[in-house]
Every structure is written in C-alpha cells, then in structure tokens.
Amino acid sequence: MKRRVLLQLALNAPLLGIGTSGLAGLLVPASATAAPANGPQRKPEPPTAAPSRRLLVIDPGHGGRDPGAIGVRGTLEKEITLDIAREIARRLRGVPGVAAKLTRDTDIFLPLAERVAIARDAGADLFISIHADSAPNRDARGLSAYTLSDKASDDFAFALAKQENLADGSGGIDLRHTRPQVAAILSDLVARHTVTASLMAKSSLVEGAGRSLRLLDNPKRSANFAVLKAPDVPSVLIETGFLSNPRDEDLLRDVAQRRRIADVLSRELADVMTSAPFA
Structure with a gap:
C-alpha cells in the first residue's frame, strides 16, 4: 500500500541523512532529472503498471484450545x-x-494480537473477522457487523466485545516496544482513513447482505473489540448468526446454509474491495 511506503520513507529519512528535498527526489524517477545526452534521444516507453490487487485478510474467529461459542x-x-x-x-x-x-x-x-499482526504484516486493505457467538439475549438472531469504538454503540455490542476480548486474555494490542514516533505517525496519518473505510465497509456489507440474509435488529454496531485494533487496516467483525439461538444454530449447522452465507458475503466483499477507497 502506498501510504505504508511513504510512511517508511518518512521515518527513515532523518536516519539516512535525507532532507525533505532529498526525500522528494527519491520519489521522482532518475530519468526525469537526468541531463540530456548528445545526439537523438529515443522517447522512453511508458512503464507497464502491474495489475493492482487489493488484499482482504479473513480471520476465522477462535480455534484450537478456544472453541468460541458452543450451541x-x-x-x-x-x-x-x-x-x-x-x-x-x-x-x-x-x-x-x-x-x-x-x-x-x-x-x-491464534492470540487476538497475532491475528491483527498478520493483517498488518501482509499489507491488508481490509480485515474481516468471522464469528457466530453467543448473544446476551437468546432471542437474538441474524447477521450483524461491528466496527471499533472506544464506547460501545449499545449494551449488546459491549457484552459481545467483552466476551470476545476474553478469548486470550488480551484487551488490545501491545505497543510497548513500538517506537513512539511510529505509533504517533500511524495514529495521526491513517486513523481517519481507517475509521472511514471501516464504516463504509460495514455499511455496504450489511445493506448488501440484508437483501438475501436475515439481519439482527440494528445490525450496524460498534464496540471496543481487540481484534479490530489495527491502526492502519480498516477492520470489520461479522457475526454470521448466534449459536445461542436454536434457529440460528440449526442454520449454521447446515452446510448448504453456510455456503449460502459465504456466497452472499463473498459477493458483497468483492463489491467493497473493488469499489471502496482502500488503496
């Protein structure tokens, strides 16, 4: 992602003795500043850009010694x-x-922090965490999506986040060994982009999926989920249903129904990845 490259250059420039003008020079092709040689010059052919692909990192919730919810x-x-x-x-x-x-x-x-690190290290354009939790209310059923917020949108989302964050005892990402200037620059330069893109993805996914799948009441929510805390990767947690609800459990146990959910979500994610401003 371009913003990551520019960020790394900006961080390393002082250590390499490169000033602002020098940094700008690194971003200009050498052919653009080279002195013309004697004799006729061949017009340089425009470079052929490699096809750009946006990366979606999909996180299957829980695993191994952590079974998650049990119906x-x-x-x-x-x-x-x-x-x-x-x-x-x-x-x-x-x-x-x-x-x-x-x-x-x-x-x-996988610890929650490691899931986030995988997305960041891969340079993900979007991170989606897939779940099918137990809801605070056994009557609750249907698909819903969540983005990160220090303050939960409601008690339901707060309870879900609290439950999820206990998966490995982590309340967030350990930044103790991150250089202060790195954390500060990430927060300042990309937080707005991350929040905006996360909200756009959540809205698009819910509205699109709602045309084919049952939705939870008030399906667009937010809370302080540890797995959504990548500062530079737009992130959404999707509850495909709730195993605490007998009807949702029956649906999620059915292979054909799981394929239907995957088909709808992949359709909507394809639309998000090819149209939203993640680049």
Whole structure:
C-alpha cells in the first residue's frame, strides 16, 4: 500500500541523512532529472503498471484450545467460522483485482494480537473477522457487523466485545516496544482513513447482505473489540448468526446454509474491495 511506503520513507529519512528535498527526489524517477545526452534521444516507453490487487485478510474467529461459542446441540463456533471463511476466500480468489488470505486455515489457536499482526504484516486493505457467538439475549438472531469504538454503540455490542476480548486474555494490542514516533505517525496519518473505510465497509456489507440474509435488529454496531485494533487496516467483525439461538444454530449447522452465507458475503466483499477507497 502506498501510504505504508511513504510512511517508511518518512521515518527513515532523518536516519539516512535525507532532507525533505532529498526525500522528494527519491520519489521522482532518475530519468526525469537526468541531463540530456548528445545526439537523438529515443522517447522512453511508458512503464507497464502491474495489475493492482487489493488484499482482504479473513480471520476465522477462535480455534484450537478456544472453541468460541458452543450451541445447545454442541456446535462449535471455531468450526463454523473456519468453514465459512475458507469458502469466502475460495470464492474471492476468482475475482479479478482481489486477493484473499486467511489468518488460519486449520484448527489452531491464534492470540487476538497475532491475528491483527498478520493483517498488518501482509499489507491488508481490509480485515474481516468471522464469528457466530453467543448473544446476551437468546432471542437474538441474524447477521450483524461491528466496527471499533472506544464506547460501545449499545449494551449488546459491549457484552459481545467483552466476551470476545476474553478469548486470550488480551484487551488490545501491545505497543510497548513500538517506537513512539511510529505509533504517533500511524495514529495521526491513517486513523481517519481507517475509521472511514471501516464504516463504509460495514455499511455496504450489511445493506448488501440484508437483501438475501436475515439481519439482527440494528445490525450496524460498534464496540471496543481487540481484534479490530489495527491502526492502519480498516477492520470489520461479522457475526454470521448466534449459536445461542436454536434457529440460528440449526442454520449454521447446515452446510448448504453456510455456503449460502459465504456466497452472499463473498459477493458483497468483492463489491467493497473493488469499489471502496482502500488503496
């Protein structure tokens, strides 16, 4: 992503003895500043740009020693999320201009901070965490989406975030060993972009999915989810349903219904990835 390259150059420029003008020079092709040689010159051919692909990192919630929610019939959230996430990734890999990567492709445990680190290290344009939790209210059912907020949009979202953040005892990302200027620049330069893109993705996903799938009442919510705390990667947590609700559990246990959910989400994610301003 271009903003990451520029950020790294800006951080390293003082250490390399490069001033502002020198930094600008690094961004200009040498041919643009070179003195003309004697004799006729061939007109340089324009460079052929490689096709740009936006990267979606899909995070199947829970895994390994952390089963996540367990339904009345014994359905494990970690298995539901992995199956849906795999299918979304498979479908998106056939979409031009989109690349898909999973944080886990097997039944392994990943700390919340590591899931975020995978997305950041890969240079993700969007991070989606897939879940099927237990709801505070057993009557609650349907798909919903959540973005990061210090203050939860409601008690329901607050309870979900509190439950999710206990998955590995982490309340957030450990930045103790991050250089202060790096954290400050990230927060200042990209936080606005990250928040805006996250909200746009959440809105688009919910509105699009709502044409085909049942939605939770008030399906666009926010709370302080630790897994959404990448400062430079737009992030959304999707609840595909709630295993605490018998009807949702029956639906999520059905392979055909999981394929339907994956089909709808992959369709909407493809639209988001090819139209939203993530580049």
